[in-house]
Amino acid sequence: DSGVTQTPKHLITATGQRVTLRCSPRSGDLSVYWYQQSLDQGLQFLIQYYNGEERAKGNILERFSAQQFPDLHSELNLSSLELGDSALYFCASSVGGDPLYEQYFGPGTRLTVT
């Protein structure tokens, strides 16, 4: 158990819909990363937040957005969903904002878009 929690574990929804994935980092960690794992693209970095502020952006679509709240939990919002958005979404947390700090991964949320 990494100490990072993600809810829900599974999510099934239809095309065009909007969903919110939630991540609670390990106690004391200030940084949250979001990754997408799909068969086509592999593991891709989406976005990073550090202490409430966006710190780095990866291959995140404009239909996707994220935020980190004052209690440091984070939410990833996916809208206008397409079949191709079906994937495993991981959250990772680390104590610092630099990649030097180990990232601890949550168990992931499996999103299925039908």
Added chain:
Amino acid sequence: AQSVTQPDIHITVSEGASLELRCNYSYGATPYLFWYVQSPGQGLQLLLKYFSGDTLVQGIKGFEAEFKRSQSSFNLRKPSVHWSDAAEYFCAVASGGGADGLTFGKGTHLIIQP
């Protein structure tokens, strides 16, 4: 842009035999390098990392990796594998000192034969 190549999609090894998983990276400066393991239905766990210094790094579960700048490689090794090592292994790179997530390779699926 940085990239990671894991040339072997699948590798089959007999239990007790030695293991080497290959990883090549493309990055201008000295990168931060990582190996992660993902067991079925689980998140990713860090096996080891390299930032600087001794090019042979030791990790958890008896794994080690060697950084070879001349070959742009960071291969993972284990002298004797156990059935519990069957998993997906990912090599990753990040830019040191920057604001960035991890760039992952496509992964190598390790199968252990009895």
